[in-house]
Structures are given as structure tokens and as C-alpha cells.
Amino acid sequence: MSTRVEQIMGLPISLDLRDDDDFTEVVDDVFAWFHDVDARFSPFREDSEVSRYDRGELAAAGLSDDLLEVLELCAYYEQLSGGAFRARLPGRGLDPCAVVKGWAVQRAADMLKAEGATTFCLNAGGDVVTAGEPEPGRPWRVGVRHPEQPLAVCAVLESRNGAIATSAAYERGSHILDGRSGTPATGLMSVTVVAGDLVTADALATAAFAMGEEGITWAADRPDCEILIVDDSRRVHRTAGLALAS
């Protein structure tokens, strides 16, 4: 059992590992991976691969497989959301952050599993991957932050092997832009998506938030995911299959 918290990519990343064996080495690798992702993919670092590619210093043929994968994911979700989700807005530089975080955290969870870890909860700035059960017969309980009260939750979800991500505007202001208009997204207070992997959960949550009210039906129509959305009228919308803790 071990717990570790580090501030990377401007986010607190915490790992709560409940397996009995010694996973020190892979846990070190996981946090080194996050530092590596920050160095390579941050649009805020001039020497990152993303920034160099954006300035035309790297040809598409010279990109790493990781960045190609991230750009492919960006293109996929841009198309799926009808342009509401966009990694490159007119007049702005390339910003794949919305995909990179979920992708990097899911990769880290896969690293832990590949080394035999079965029971953990990895949380990067509120995007969560869970594995196993913290106690026999009890799933991980994931609180969904109340959109108006920082120290309260508005729902508690149960999760075993899965991923949960929430997009909202309350922590960093209106930082999610609707790619179709280039203006801050409006209509929703928060979007939480539960999916099998964090790449899907994080991208769908961001895209639905960017779409505004029509994101409610759009997210609900994605297969293999469950949603909980609070709209601007403080109404809660959730899919029937959402696993709420009792």
C-alpha cells in the first residue's frame, strides 16, 4: 500500500495503490512518465515537441509516435463533436491538452497494470482511473464535485475498473472554448463521463461541455459511457446506467 501526490503539468496527481507487493519501481516510472509528458507535450513550454511542431520546426514525418497518436485522437474527437472540440483554434497555437491529460493518465494506469498492480486509484486534477476494489466487495467511491461548492460533492459514483472525468468552468474560469464559434462554452455547469478508459471519458466530457446544452444528448448517445450533467438551470441529467453509490 502506498500513496503519492505530485504537482505535475500544473495539476496535483495522486496515486492511491492498495496492492500489498512492492510497486516502488513502477510508481517511480509512472511519475517520471508524467514529467516526460509535460516536457514533450506542453504548449506552454517553448522547447516541447508540440511547440516545435507548431512553429514548423518539426515535419510531420519527424514526430514521435506518441504525438502522432495524440493528434489522431484530437482529429477523431473534433470530427465526432462536429468541431466543438478543437485542438487548434483560429488565431491560436496547437493545444492538445484536452486529449493529452486523459491519454497520459490512462497510459500510466496501463503501466501499473502491466507490472501486476490490480488495486489502485489514480487521480490527475480530477480525472480518475480506478482498478479493483479498495476493500473486498466494495468499489471505489468517486465523489463528483459540486459545481457551486468547492468542498461539497453533488453525487457519488461507484467504480471498479473504469475511468471518470469531469469538465467544468468553475476552477479555471471559462477555459473551454466552443471550437465552432471560438467563444467560451456556455449552457452547462459540469459534465461528468464514466467510461472504460480515460481517453474516452476525458475527451467526451470536454467535447460535451464545449457543445453546451446539445452536449447533453450528444454525450448520452455515445455508446459504452454513462453521463451526469448539471446544466445552467441547475438541473441534473444522468443516464439510467450510471452507478450511483447508495
Place this chain on the structure above:
Amino acid sequence: MKKTIFVVALSIAGFIAVWRFEPGPVHNTAAVAQAPPSAGATATPAAPSTAPSTSDSPDATVTTQGSAESSKYGVVQVQVTFTGSRLTAITLLQAPNEGRALTALPRLQEEAMQAQSADIDTITGATETSESYKTSLQAAIDARGNR
């Protein structure tokens, strides 16, 4: 009696407004019909207290169908049943066929009240920045794990 009909019509209009937010087809009609009065009160705040029962016996059952309303999610038509002045059932007669079931009735405050009592291992949707993290629920949970 005219006033009763007016109130019922208003109630139906209220429900339709809610159903307009109900984007999916609704396979969970039963759940809605069984919603406690407090949840139903969101849509029909006036019905229980103001519906006069001058010409009705106190427990008379009245069932009324709303008109079929087209919304951007498809056609929605509800049927409501009152026992005396109390709303006892809502049945969805027509609903859009596309999309998945979504529940839209519970209000944030009611959801939040229920959630406060549960134990939590982690938090989604919080701790975007180190500044807010210092005062967040997630930081408290992580600190608990480190003990």
C-alpha cells in the same frame, strides 16, 4: 372546476417543459411516476395547494392527457393522474425514439443532499490548480491516505 382544469393544464405545461429537457427516449417512465412528491413539486409547485376540490370528492381520481407537443428532441405527450388534489402518477404516452434514457428531474440540491452522507475515496471535477488544491476535498483525502 374550471380552475381545476386550468391548474391541471398548467401542470402539464410544466411537465412538458421538463420533458423538453429529457433528451432521450424514456424507458424509465415508472421511475418518474413513482417519484416522491418533493421531486414532482419541481414541475408542479402549485398543484397540491391551489387545486380547488369544491365539486370533487376529496379522493376522486382524475386522469388528464396533455396535448402532443413537438420539441427539438421529438414529440412528447404526458398523462397525469390526480387523486383528489394530489398528483399520483405521470405516464409518458409519447416520447422520442432516439437516444438513450436520461433522467432530468432531480434537482442539484436534492442530489447533493443525498451525496453528502457517502464515504469518498477520490474526487472528480476538482483540483485543477495547485491553488485550489490546497483547500480542496481531494487534498484532504490524499492527506488521509498518507497518514
